[in-house]
Amino acid sequence: MARPKIIDHNPDLAHHFESMDQQRQSSRLGMWLFLVTEILFFGGLFCAYVVYRVNHPEVFIFGHHFLDKSLGALNTVVLICSSLTMAWAVRAAQLKQRAILQLMLVLSFVLAGTFLGVKYVEYNHKWQHGLLWASRYAPDAHVLAEAGVEVTAAHAEEAVSESAGGMPAGETSPALEALPVDETGTRTPMDEVADTEISKIGPAATGPAGLATSGDLAAAEAERNAVSVDPANAKTFFSVYFLMTGLHGIHVILGMIAMLWLLKLAFQGAFDGGHYTKVDNIALYWHVVDLIWIYLFLLLYLID
Amino acid sequence: MAEGHSAVVTPMSGGASGENYLTTGKGPLSWLFTLDHKRISVMYMVCILGSFLLGGVFALLIRTELWAPGATIMSADTYNKMFTLHGAVMIFLFIIPGIPAALGNFVLPLMLGAKDVALPRLNLLSFWCWLAGATVCLVSIVVGAVDTGWTFYTPYSTTTSTAVVSMTLGAFILGFSSIFTGLNFIVTIHTMRPEGMTWFKMPLFLWSLYSTAIIQILATPVLGITLLLLIAERTLGVGIFDPALGGDPVLYQHFFWFYSHPAVYVMILPAMGIISELVSVFSGKRIFGYTMIAWCSIAIAVLSFLVWGHHLFTSGQSGLLNMIFSALTFSVAIPSAVKVFSWLATMYKGAINLAAPMLYVLSFLFLFAIGGLTGLFLGSLATDVHLHDTYFVVAHFHYVMFGGTVIAFLGGIHYWWPKMFGRMYSEFWARISAALIFVGFNLTFFTQFVMGSHGMPRRYYNYLEVFEPYHQASTVGSYILGLAFMIMAYYLLHSLVRGEKAPENPWGGATLEWATASPPIATNFEHEMVGLDPYDIDSLTFDRETGNYVRKDPGSIFSKPIGEE
Amino acid sequence: MNQVETHQGPHVASVKLLLVVWIALMFGTWLTVSVTYFDFGAFNILIGLGIATAKAVLVALYYMHLRWDKPFNAFIFICSFAFLGLFIGLALMDTTQNQPEMIPGFGVPAASAAAPEMP
Numbered sequence: 001m002a003r004p005k006i007i008d009h010n011p012d013l014a015h016h017f018e019s020m021d022q023q024r025q026s027s028r029l030g031m032w033l034f035l036v037t038e039i040l041f042f043g044g045l046f047c048a049y050v051v052y053r054v055n056h057p058e059v060f061i062f063g064h065h066f067l068d069k070s071l072g073a074l075n076t077v078v079l080i081c082s083s084l085t086m087a088w089a090v091r092a093a094q095l096k097q098r099a100i101l102q103l104m105l106v107l108s109f110v111l112a113g114t115f116l117g118v119k120y121v122e123y124n125h126k127w128q129h130g131l132l133w134a135s136r137y138a139p140d141a142h143v144l145a146e147a148g149v150e151v152t153a154a155h156a157e158e159a160v161s162e163s164a165g166g167m168p169a170g171e172t173s174p175a176l177e178a179l180p181v182d183e184t185g186t187r188t189p190m191d192e193v194a195d196t197e198i199s200k201i202g203p204a205a206t207g208p209a210g211l212a213t214s215g216d217l218a219a220a221e222a223e224r225n226a227v228s229v230d231p232a233n234a235k236t237f238f239s240v241y242f243l244m245t246g247l248h249g250i251h252v253i254l255g256m257i258a259m260l261w262l263l264k265l266a267f268q269g270a271f272d273g274g275h276y277t278k279v280d281n282i283a284l285y286w287h288v289v290d291l292i293w294i295y296l297f298l299l300l301y302l303i304d
Numbered sequence: 305m306a307e308g309h310s311a312v313v314t315p316m317s318g319g320a321s322g323e324n325y326l327t328t329g330k331g332p333l334s335w336l337f338t339l340d341h342k343r344i345s346v347m348y349m350v351c352i353l354g355s356f357l358l359g360g361v362f363a364l365l366i367r368t369e370l371w372a373p374g375a376t377i378m379s380a381d382t383y384n385k386m387f388t389l390h391g392a393v394m395i396f397l398f399i400i401p402g403i404p405a406a407l408g409n410f411v412l413p414l415m416l417g418a419k420d421v422a423l424p425r426l427n428l429l430s431f432w433c434w435l436a437g438a439t440v441c442l443v444s445i446v447v448g449a450v451d452t453g454w455t456f457y458t459p460y461s462t463t464t465s466t467a468v469v470s471m472t473l474g475a476f477i478l479g480f481s482s483i484f485t486g487l488n489f490i491v492t493i494h495t496m497r498p499e500g501m502t503w504f505k506m507p508l509f510l511w512s513l514y515s516t517a518i519i520q521i522l523a524t525p526v527l528g529i530t531l532l533l534l535i536a537e538r539t540l541g542v543g544i545f546d547p548a549l550g551g552d553p554v555l556y557q558h559f560f561w562f563y564s565h566p567a568v569y570v571m572i573l574p575a576m577g578i579i580s581e582l583v584s585v586f587s588g589k590r591i592f593g594y595t596m597i598a599w600c601s602i603a604i605a606v607l608s609f610l611v612w613g614h615h616l617f618t619s620g621q622s623g624l625l626n627m628i629f630s631a632l633t634f635s636v637a638i639p640s641a642v643k644v645f646s647w648l649a650t651m652y653k654g655a656i657n658l659a660a661p662m663l664y665v666l667s668f669l670f671l672f673a674i675g676g677l678t679g680l681f682l683g684s685l686a687t688d689v690h691l692h693d694t695y696f697v698v699a700h701f702h703y704v705m706f707g708g709t710v711i712a713f714l715g716g717i718h719y720w721w722p723k724m725f726g727r728m729y730s731e732f733w734a735r736i737s738a739a740l741i742f743v744g745f746n747l748t749f750f751t752q753f754v755m756g757s758h759g760m761p762r763r764y765y766n767y768l769e770v771f772e773p774y775h776q777a778s779t780v781g782s783y784i785l786g787l788a789f790m791i792m793a794y795y796l797l798h799s800l801v802r803g804e805k806a807p808e809n810p811w812g813g814a815t816l817e818w819a820t821a822s823p824p825i826a827t828n829f830e831h832e833m834v835g836l837d838p839y840d841i842d843s844l845t846f847d848r849e850t851g852n853y854v855r856k857d858p859g860s861i862f863s864k865p866i867g868e869e
Numbered sequence: 870m871n872q873v874e875t876h877q878g879p880h881v882a883s884v885k886l887l888l889v890v891w892i893a894l895m896f897g898t899w900l901t902v903s904v905t906y907f908d909f910g911a912f913n914i915l916i917g918l919g920i921a922t923a924k925a926v927l928v929a930l931y932y933m934h935l936r937w938d939k940p941f942n943a944f945i946f947i948c949s950f951a952f953l954g955l956f957i958g959l960a961l962m963d964t965t966q967n968q969p970e971m972i973p974g975f976g977v978p979a980a981s982a983a984a985p986e987m988p
Contacts, residue, residue, distance in 0.1 A: 015827075016419035016496075024879065025939065026422040026495040032942040033487045036949040037525040043953040044529030044559060048544050050957050051555060051964050069902065076898050084891040087882065087932040094881045134549035135541025233550030239542040243533070287933050291925045298917045302905045494941070522952050558960040609955060613963070625963050 501835020512577025671707025696756025
């Protein structure tokens with residue numbers, strides 16, 4: 001008895017499936033499951049972000065002043081445009097429009113490259129000023145000072161009203177002296193941080209033998225404030241920033257490689273038969289890369 | 305079926321053409337690049353059993369070292385490496401891929417009456433990921449074996465000088481292997497079920513693989529990012545887990561156990577699935593409580609994500625969270641117990657056939673019950689403070705993982721061996737070996753319960769004299785285990801060349817894998833299959849001449865050609 | 870196969886729909902940036918997350934075709950966020966419950982914390 005139910009003779013049908021519909025549903029379900037793993041993969045970093053932000057809000061308020069909001073917004077726009085072109089590419093592949101498919105893939109690739117270019121400008125700026133992850137965190141004094149100026153300009157009114165309410169003037173240090181001073185006291189990026197937004201957990205540094213924490217929190221805090229304008233563990237923000245954007249950047253690069261592969265296939269006419277699963281799956285992946293960036297932009301650049 | 309009964313070597317044969325999946329395609333490349341789930345499963349099985357051997361050698365070295373207090377055969381540093389490598393190899397290389405990749409891969413499409421898994425290329429990629437990950441791990445063992453314990457806790461793992469980066473990189477790659485297998489199983493079960501096989505007509509092994517796959521999909525990526533962060537911590541110093549750089553080492557434990565607790569259910573759930581199949585077949589009875597067992601698999605998968613904090617009871621976790629996690633931990637006992645009672649009820653008044661696979665089922669029920677109940681001691685806050693980090697934990701873990709998973713894995717290997725290789729092994733030696741494993745296991749690990757409750761800490765190189773008799777009994781037990789496995793290796797390998805030819809259905813299973821040749825042809829079935837009741841044991845009758853169980857209505861499992869109905 | 874077969878074939882999104890969604894996403898981005906110039910206190914982050922989620926839903930429904938896809942695919946996607954929430958939520962519950970004063974020697978001025986008892 002021969003297999004009785006072979007009804008679909010499409011050349012793109014793999015031997016173990018019975019119909020194109022079954023094959024398409026399988027690959028789509030598989031891709032969605034893969035996207036679930038991507039969400040949870042990034043999820044670990046989001047968890048670290050939330051835990052540190054909730055426990056040390058001042059670190060994030062301080063740190064985000066060093067990210068360029070307009071460059072972040074530009075990159076968001078770039079990625080949204082690339083999502084559009086990828087969605088359009090899927091449509092073109094479905095309708096067997098080879099030329100449009102090629103155009104859309106090229107556009108997506110160029111937009112992804114633009115994203116990385118902007119990212120390079122941002123990383124380069126941070127690299128030059130020592131605004132790096134924890135063990136390499138060594139910010140230039142003048143960068144901290146400039147951030148102070150920006151803060152004053154953008155939040156002058158609130159800052160004045162807040163510090164008028166009795167913000168104690170810190171001891172001066174070389175970095176602090178570089179900051180513009182007005183009659184209400186010293187301006188630092190930290191001035192706008194409300195008391196409720198300051199971490200309740202002390203810095204872990206030194207302490208009784210065998211313990212990570214100092215016996216005298218207040219003294220340790222005062223000692224720190226005397227030499228630095230940044231809050232304790234400001235470096236954590238930059239660790240989180242580089243980890244999240246770095247992992248996202250790696251995904252962008254992988255996406256670009258996949259786009260090149262699709263482009264090669266498109267030029268070979270692999271999608272002329274309307275079997276567009278590969279385009280569909282890579283578009284799905286790319287949309288998730290876009291989705292993650294939408295949240296990264298909000299959570300890293302638009303704090304406060 | 306005594307050993308050496310069949311002296312004449314008969315050629316392996318499969319379907320009508322005489323070909324089977326083992327003979328279709330020759331040479332190593334036809335294996336390494338195969339898309340056939342059966343060949344991938346055989347390759348997985350060989351590699352996984354190799355890892356089991358490696359991990360077992362580490363275990364025997366540990367037990368030998370612990371024969372007497374102080375130095376016996378190795379230095380303290382070497383000992384630290386040994387128990388770390390024993391854990392890492394057994395967990396990441398052997399037991400997590402074990403049942404799903406080696407047995408599940410073979411059986412799942414067959415049980416569905418399908419020609420292959422839904423995504424065969426991904427299946428092969430999964431195996432390659434396993435090979436790559438295992439290679440990186442082995443290189444790491446050679447260049448600077450880790451000594452942190454298999455959990456890689458910070459700050460041990462950030463301060464030790466051993467090869468943490470390569471070991472965690474290996475485990476990271478192995479994670480992909482696990483994800484791809486799980487993903488493939490979910491897709492296959494969703495899209496490839498045959499006509500007539502609704503969700504609640506699936507064999508329970510498939511339910512358990514499905515639940516396992518849910519955990520693999522949702523938990524493994526978190527391990528991936530955890531290990532990646534650990535690598536970044538060591539190479540770049542990002543400080544997420546390092547208190548000196550503003551990080552939180554307890555956060556590492558949350559990250560790690562968010563994966564690794566569900567991962568123990570990746571290990572035990574498929575084992576439970578095997579037991580569900582075996583207990584029904586070897587009791588000659590329909591499985592009791594099918595629907596509850598199926599739902600309990602899903603329930604265990606979901607609950608497994610809610611209990612990870614019980615590993616942090618003594619890590620300074622908040623009191624409130626301790627109580628929440630303790631209560632949730634107890635809740636996992638409910639679906640597990642429902643399953644155990646269902647298996648016992650299946651055996652009740654059954655025609656029990658004490659063949660080797662059934663001996664493993666009985667071992668499982670006994671050992672898993674002890675392992676599960678001692679888990680409750682560890683889940684309650686007050687007793688856990690006393691028992692934490694003692695041999696009690698080690699014994700509990702081994703009763704569940706060895707007494708549960710490995711025993712069921714062995715039962716599964718013996719059950720499906722005739723299907724996989726078309727040969728019967730020596731039943732006599734199989735029973736001897738099963739009995740020795742049961743005795744050796746209890747001798748090894750029950751003594752550890754006693755030691756642990758008396759306060760013997762785990763992972764210690766040296767110990768008080770008072771523990772010496774227990775340690776020596778435990779070591780003797782481990783040697784018995786080693787002997788039993790050597791016997792098993794001998795008769796299984798022997799069966800490949802000299803075993804009797806296996807019939808299609810030597811045990812009387814009603815699931816679809818028994819309705820094709822042993823070993824199956826490359827495309828699994830000669831006909832389109834329909835899904836019938838997988839536990840309708842009575843639909844089969846024993847044919848004394850061939851030693852085969854045959855369907856009373858042979859045509860019932862074949863799909864009718866269109867127009868014939 | 871016992872799945873319900875949809876013989877109408879896969880859905881093709883119209884160019885108009887793709888562009889309308891694109892405009893909505895652009896507007897959402899502008900809105901996200903704009904609201905940061907207003908101070909709503911603790912609500913700022915909630916508003917931001919709300920807009921971001923609305924954007925994410927648009928992308929998922931239309932660009933990722935979830936609206937015309939099998940409901941199960943949407944279900945597993947939502948599940949991933951549910952389990953992520955579980956992970957973050959329970960991990961967060963631990964850190965916000967930190968009780969460092971329970972650590973011997975913590976919070977006592979260094980001078981008076983002579984020879985702290987180690988457990």
